[in-house]
Amino acid sequence: MLPEAASSYAPAVDRVFWVIFGLSAFFFLLIVAFLVYFVLRYRNNREVLPAFESVHLEIAWTVIPFVLVIGIFYLGWKAFVIQRAVPEQAFELQVNARQWLWEFRTPDGQVSVNRVVIPADTPVKVILSSSDVIHSFYVPAFRMKMDAVPGRYTYAWFEAKPGTYTVLCAEYCGAAHSRMLATLEVVPKEEYEKRKQPSAVPAAATSRDPVAWGRELYETKGCNACHSLDGTPGVGPSLKGLFGHEVRLQDGRVVKADENYIRRSILDPTADVVEGFNPVMPPFAGLLSEEEINALIAFIKSLQ
Amino acid sequence: MAMHEHHGLASFYEEGGNSLRSWLLTLDHKRIGILYLVSILAMFFLAGILALLIRTELLTPGKTIMDAEAYNRIFTLHGALMIFTVIIPAIPATLGNFLLPIMLGAKDVAFPRLNLASWYFYMAGTVLMMLTLLGGAVDTGWTFYAPYSILTRNAVVVVLLGAFLLGMSSIFTGLNFIVTVHRLRAPGLTWGRLPLFIWALYATSIIQVLATPVVGITLLLVGLERILGIGIFNPAMGGDPVLFQHFFWFYSHPAVYIMILPAMGVMSEVITVHARRPIFGYWAIAASSLAIAAISFLVWGHHMFVSGMSELAGAIFSFLTFFVAIPTAIKVFSWTMTLYRGQIRLRTPMLYALNFILLFTIGGLTGLFLGALSTDVHLHDTYFVVAHFHYTMMGGVLTGFLAGLFHWWPKMTGRLYSERWGQIGAVLYFLGFNLTYIPQFIMGSQGMPRRYWDYLPEFQGLHVLSTIGSYVLAVGLFVSLGVILHSLWKGRKSPANPWGGLTLEWQTSSPPPLHNFHGPVKVEHGPYAYDRVQAKEEVEEVTA
Numbered sequence: 001m002l003p004e005a006a007s008s009y010a011p012a013v014d015r016v017f018w019v020i021f022g023l024s025a026f027f028f029l030l031i032v033a034f035l036v037y038f039v040l041r042y043r044n045n046r047e048v049l050p051a052f053e054s055v056h057l058e059i060a061w062t063v064i065p066f067v068l069v070i071g072i073f074y075l076g077w078k079a080f081v082i083q084r085a086v087p088e089q090a091f092e093l094q095v096n097a098r099q100w101l102w103e104f105r106t107p108d109g110q111v112s113v114n115r116v117v118i119p120a121d122t123p124v125k126v127i128l129s130s131s132d133v134i135h136s137f138y139v140p141a142f143r144m145k146m147d148a149v150p151g152r153y154t155y156a157w158f159e160a161k162p163g164t165y166t167v168l169c170a171e172y173c174g175a176a177h178s179r180m181l182a183t184l185e186v187v188p189k190e191e192y193e194k195r196k197q198p199s200a201v202p203a204a205a206t207s208r209d210p211v212a213w214g215r216e217l218y219e220t221k222g223c224n225a226c227h228s229l230d231g232t233p234g235v236g237p238s239l240k241g242l243f244g245h246e247v248r249l250q251d252g253r254v255v256k257a258d259e260n261y262i263r264r265s266i267l268d269p270t271a272d273v274v275e276g277f278n279p280v281m282p283p284f285a286g287l288l289s290e291e292e293i294n295a296l297i298a299f300i301k302s303l304q
Numbered sequence: 305m306a307m308h309e310h311h312g313l314a315s316f317y318e319e320g321g322n323s324l325r326s327w328l329l330t331l332d333h334k335r336i337g338i339l340y341l342v343s344i345l346a347m348f349f350l351a352g353i354l355a356l357l358i359r360t361e362l363l364t365p366g367k368t369i370m371d372a373e374a375y376n377r378i379f380t381l382h383g384a385l386m387i388f389t390v391i392i393p394a395i396p397a398t399l400g401n402f403l404l405p406i407m408l409g410a411k412d413v414a415f416p417r418l419n420l421a422s423w424y425f426y427m428a429g430t431v432l433m434m435l436t437l438l439g440g441a442v443d444t445g446w447t448f449y450a451p452y453s454i455l456t457r458n459a460v461v462v463v464l465l466g467a468f469l470l471g472m473s474s475i476f477t478g479l480n481f482i483v484t485v486h487r488l489r490a491p492g493l494t495w496g497r498l499p500l501f502i503w504a505l506y507a508t509s510i511i512q513v514l515a516t517p518v519v520g521i522t523l524l525l526v527g528l529e530r531i532l533g534i535g536i537f538n539p540a541m542g543g544d545p546v547l548f549q550h551f552f553w554f555y556s557h558p559a560v561y562i563m564i565l566p567a568m569g570v571m572s573e574v575i576t577v578h579a580r581r582p583i584f585g586y587w588a589i590a591a592s593s594l595a596i597a598a599i600s601f602l603v604w605g606h607h608m609f610v611s612g613m614s615e616l617a618g619a620i621f622s623f624l625t626f627f628v629a630i631p632t633a634i635k636v637f638s639w640t641m642t643l644y645r646g647q648i649r650l651r652t653p654m655l656y657a658l659n660f661i662l663l664f665t666i667g668g669l670t671g672l673f674l675g676a677l678s679t680d681v682h683l684h685d686t687y688f689v690v691a692h693f694h695y696t697m698m699g700g701v702l703t704g705f706l707a708g709l710f711h712w713w714p715k716m717t718g719r720l721y722s723e724r725w726g727q728i729g730a731v732l733y734f735l736g737f738n739l740t741y742i743p744q745f746i747m748g749s750q751g752m753p754r755r756y757w758d759y760l761p762e763f764q765g766l767h768v769l770s771t772i773g774s775y776v777l778a779v780g781l782f783v784s785l786g787v788i789l790h791s792l793w794k795g796r797k798s799p800a801n802p803w804g805g806l807t808l809e810w811q812t813s814s815p816p817p818l819h820n821f822h823g824p825v826k827v828e829h830g831p832y833a834y835d836r837v838q839a840k841e842e843v844e845e846v847t848a
Contacts, residue, residue, distance in 0.1 A: 001749045013678045017749075020676060024669035031640055031665055035658065038643035039650070042579070049645035051582060051835045058585055061637045062630060069626035069672070076676025077619055083678055084615050133452040134545055136610065136685060140751025143682040145610050149546060150451060151539025154612040166760070170685040170753045172445050173452060175373050178756035235372060278373075 006186075007142035008159040012079045014143070020072055083144070086157040090125040093118065097128065097135035097148035098282050100176035100235075101222030102167060108196050113221045113287060114182040119192035120162040128154045131282070136171035139184065147171055160186045175235040175280060179225030214299025217292055226281065229303060236281060237274045243301045248275045262297050313817035315718065320818070331416035332818060337402030338716070339423050344398060345785075347389040347430060348702075352781065354382035359740075359774040362767045365759050375757040376443040381433075383446030384463060388470045389430045391697055392559065394705045395566035396477055396512075397426070400505050402716055404481060406809040406816060407499050409490025409825035414483040422476035429469030436462050445755060447556075450537035450548040454529050461530055464523040471520045474562075478512030481505050490808070492827035499807045499831040500589050504569025507593040511558045511565075511600060519555030522548065546611055553604035561600040563697060564664075565593055567704025568635055571657055574707045575639050577805040578654035579646030580841075582832040585638040592631030599628050609680050618677055625675040632668050636661060649841075651803070652726030652787075656707035659734045663699025667692060670745065685755075688748025691741040699737060706733070706784065713788060714802050718815040719795030720843060725787045732780030739773025799842035806839050807831045 005011050093116065094105040104116035118124055128137055128148040137156065138145040142165065146156035169180035187195065218224055218239075226235035237247075242257050250273040255261055264271055266288065269281035288296070313319075316334050320326045327335060358379055361368045370378070401419065405412050413419050436442050436459040444453040444460060453460050485498075485506050498506075525536050526548070535541025537548040568589075576583050583589065605613060605621030639661060648654070670692045673679045683689060714720050743766040748754075752763050759767070801810040806829070812821050829837055 001746055003750050013682060016676060017673065017679050017682075020672050020679065024672060028665055028669060031636065032662065034640050035643070035661060038640070038646070039648055039658070042643065042646045042648045043650060045647045047647070048580075048835060048838075052584070052641075052645055057641070058588055058634070058638075062634060065633045066630055069629045072672055072676050073623050073626050076622060076678050076680070079678030080615070080618070080681065083681055133455060134449060138685075138751070138753060140682070143678075145681050145684055147611050149539075149612050151545070152612060168751070168753050172376075172449070172685075172755040174443070174456065175376065177376075178372065178753075178758040232367065233371070 003140045004163075005141070005143070006161050006163055006165060007139075007144060009079065009082045010141070010143045012082055016072075016075045016079050019075060023068060023072070083156075086125045086155065087123040087159075090123040090157060091119060092125050092127060094127050095129070095137060095148070096131060097137065097169070097173075097180075098131040099133065099174055099280065100169070100180040100225050101282075102137075102180070102182040103287065104182075106196075110196065111287075115185065115220050116182070117185045117187055117192065117195060118160070119189045120160060120186045122189065123157055123159045125155060125157045128156070133173050134171045135169045135173050135180065138168045138170035139165055140168070141165045145170055160184070162186050162188050175278075176225040180222075181225075208295075210295045210298035211302045213292075214295040214297070214302075217288075217296050218299060221284070221288070221292075223296075233276075236277055239300050240303050242303065244304075247272075249273060250275050250277075250279075259297055262300055263293055266293060266296065313813075313822055315813065315815040316818045317718075317815060329420075331412070331420055333401050333405050333413050333416065333419060334716075334816065334820075336419050336423055337398050337400075340393065340397040340401060340426070341716075343423075343427065343430065344390055344394055347385055348394075349785075351382050351385040351390060352778065354378050354385070356774060356778055358382060359771040361757070362759070363771050365761055365764060372757040373443065376445075376755070377441035379755060380442050380445050381437070384433060384442075384467070385430075386697075387446055387559075388467050389426070389433065391563045391701050392470070392474060393426065393477070394563075394701065395570060395708060396481070396505055396508060397422070397473075399570065399705070399708045399712060400481065400566060401477070403712060403809055404484060404502060404505055405488065406812065406820050407502055407807055408484065408488055409493055409808050409821070409827065410484065410488035411819045413480045414487055415480050418476050418480055422473040422480070425469050425473035425476065429466040429471075429473060432462055432466030432469065435459075436466075447552060448523070448526060448548075449552075450526060450529075450543070450545045451539065453526055454538045461527045464527045468520050468523050471516045471523075474512050475516050478509035478516075481509040482513065485509075490825040490827055493808075496586075497827055497830045498590075499569075500572035500583060500586070500593075501566075501569035503590040504565045504572070504593050507597040508562050508565045511562050511597050515555045515558040515562070515601070518551060519559075522551035522555070525551075546608070546613065549608050549611055550604070553607045554601075557604040557607065558597075558600040560693075560696065561596050563701045564704075565596060567660070567701045567708075568593065570704045570708035570711070571635075571639055571660055573805075573807065574653045574657040574711045575642050576832045576834070577711070577803050578651060578657070579643050579648045580804060580834045581642055581644075581646035582830075582835055583638065584641040584644070585634070586830070586832070588634050589638050592634045595631040596628060599624065599631070603628060606675055606680070609677055610684050622675055622677045622680075626672075629668065629672065629675075636665055636668070649803070650727075651710075651723060652721070652730055653707045653711035653803075655727055655730035656703055656710060656733075659730060659737075660700065660703040660707060662734075663695055663703055663737060667695030667699050670695065682751075683748055685753055686748035687744040687752045687754055690754045691744035691748060694741050694744075699741075703733075706730075709788070710784075711803075712809070713791070714798030714843075715809055715814045715816070717792060717795075718798050718813075719791040720798045720802065721787045721791035721795055725783060725790075729780050729784035729787055732776060732783060734780075736773050736775070736777030736780050740770050740777055741773070743767070743770040743773070801839060802841070802843040804839040804841035806833060806837060810839065 092107050096103040104112045130148040130150040135148040142158040144158050146154050165184045167182040228234050228238040231238045231240040247257050248254050267285040270279040273279045442463045529536050535543040537543040603625045606625045609618045747766045798814040800813050
């Protein structure tokens with residue numbers, strides 16, 4: 001019933017879950033057993049049987065559940081303390097949530113959207129903030145969830161096994177809430193050290209096929225949450241067949257979707273809102289490099 | 305109590321006629337109860353159709369029948385209508401209005417005009433909520449969390465105003481019931497002889513009067529913030545979004561007890577009558593209603609364990625939350641023991657009462673997972689929560705409402721319904737209900753967040769099961785609706801006391817006359833003295 005337990009404290013949380021499950025199942029079956037027995041035994045009974053009262057029984061079913069729920073509280077609290085107490089010297093991962101993507105910043109200065117690489121078997125403190133409304137950073141495999149609240153910082157932590165894990169937004173945040181996913185790639189420490197070497201990403205990137213790179217950006221920067229490639233409108237218009245065609249805007253203007261239009265729509269989306277859509281896209285100014293914008297334009301051009 | 309038919313007073317339907325005016329300006333609590341019943345059933349039908357649209361959309365990941373924005377609006381409207389216009393008023397405003405004065409041996413509630421005003425406030429609030437459908441609807445979720453509810457571009461203020469009016473209506477009803485219970489009990493009806501349904505309505509009314517103003521003010525503050533730009537909850541203007549959650553749940557958690565307590569009251573009546581047995585632990589059940597009312601004010605923070613609230617506050621709220629489990633458990637155990645040595649008749653109301661015990665027990669026990677801090681971190685805002693509150697709110701409140709509706713239908717309308725079809729409806733309801741929500745518990749445990757239009761493909765199998773379940777559930781409800789409507793045209797006339805109940809409403813004709821009784825009322829025994837007083841079951845038919 002529970003997903004893979006991939007964080008250091010997940011097994012402790014799962015133990016609490018199964019203890020409660022066991023107790024609940026026992027009491028449920030007990031009640032069902034009595035109900036079924038009484039209904040079968042006294043169904044259509046025509047005889048007035050003597051009254052039955054028992055103070056002992058009432059005391060028992062008050063005191064026993066009382067002790068049990070206090071026990072459950074204690075177990076839940078004990079595991080919660082582990083979930084909330086961040087070990088010293090943790091790796092600090094800054095996460096900023098916005099409609100509808102996750103921005104990550106690692107201590108070595110790497111910035112990324114919707115995908116981040118993290119060292120395994122290392123305590124990671126997630127410091128959460130939000131640019132607009134409340135979101136919630138939820139990694140089911142870690143049994144970890146924390147709201148990202150605008151105007152303040154919140155935190156959570158984990159120490160994970162190597163693997164690839166999905167981050168979901170758990171607090172309803174608007175149109176593309178269900179598409180606000182990110183990927184945590186947890187790699188062994190040595191591999192993480194190797195990867196974080198300034199492996200000349202920009203240089204390598206400029207030598208890449210811009211269309212393929214643009215497609216990758218489309219998926220990793222969160223564009224795919226709202227813009228389809230097959231012509232179906234989502235929260236935003238589809239990108240299929242967009243380039244070079246005329247676009248009718250909310251205010252009645254008709255513009256041609258050229259390089260400048262696409263660039264402006266990425267960096268300052270509310271400047272030209274397409275007819276029939278709401279001005280809900282966040283601005284990407286500062287989140288994409290020039291090369292990345294060029295690659296995205298090349299990709300959009302290819303979608304004829 | 306015998307011979308009442310011979311007094312020959314006309315029923316309240318005949319007295320005063322059936323003109324539109326006689327209904328819309330009536331001060332009779334029974335007619336107001338019927339007005340509420342018709343309005344609430346209509347809203348239940350509408351919000352239920354919205355639920356079926358939601359479940360149909362979730363048959364496949366991505367778009368099935370609607371886009372994300374339409375989906376968000378539909379689940380918001382489903383939640384807001386179900387909570388504010390159906391579940392909160394369902395039992396107090398319909399069964400409570402009709403029966404509370406009769407069960408007290410009174411002619412009417414203490415303030416009949418206030419009672420009628422409450423229905424008009426209800427209608428105004430409901431119409432406002434429906435109006436938003438024309439203007440693009442609202443997509444905030446029924447919880448209106450700030451700052452989303454302040455930033456989103458749609459008719460939030462209209463819905464808030466609607467909810468505010470519905471809150472007023474709820475306060476009116478609560479105030480009326482409190483005064484009526486204190487002032488208008490018949491001679492001999494001591495507090496220790498009050499039917500447990502009355503105790504439950506009394507406890508509910510106290511919460512309604514004390515907690516509803518807080519949410520009313522909170523909703524108005526959101527409205528002011530949107531209209532005037534005052535920064536109360538929006539951090540961009542110096543407000544605090546977590547403060548909104550505190551205000552909101554300070555009402556809305558007690559509100560779940562406003563919803564469930566009356567259903568618990570119905571249970572105590574239905575089980576004792578159809579098991580022809582004194583209630584087990586009268587004082588424990590009555591006191592547990594009041595205990596729930598009191599504790600319900602101290603647990604709101606359990607909705608906020610991952611909101612950024614301090615860990616210490618979380619621990620205190622978690623600790624207090626577990627105290628609610630005790631009075632709830634006492635009630636379930638007491639109802640079960642009431643069946644011991646009973647003369648059980650498995651008529652439709654009793655089947656719904658058994659449904660209630662099973663479904664509500666699951667709802668209560670799954671609350672333990674959410675009250676415990678560490679498991680809540682994982683399960684919060686997932687389908688586990690969705691399933692949990694549907695087991696308590698629908699499996700509890702609406703099942704209790706249906707039990708009460710079938711139990712008192714002959715009294716309210718003077719007609720008997722088809723027992724066999726009523727039973728078929730109850731069984732379909734039970735099967736469909738569990739098929740709908742058990743898969744949601746599993747999905748939630750596996751990490752499927754709520755309010756998701758799109759989802760990861762591995763959840764599709766469980767979503768399909770849940771959707772099929774919702775269709776079975778709908779068929780069960782349509783059968784039940786058909787049964788009661790059919791009884792109005794074709795039903796046999798009901799005797800005064802079809803099931804052999806001992807409370808006062810069974811001692812007057814079905815339906816009762818305008819002033820409820822055919823002569824002076826005097827109470828000489830407790831409401832459940834089935835071991836000492838014998839009342840004949842005037843309808844013997846038990847099909848199952």
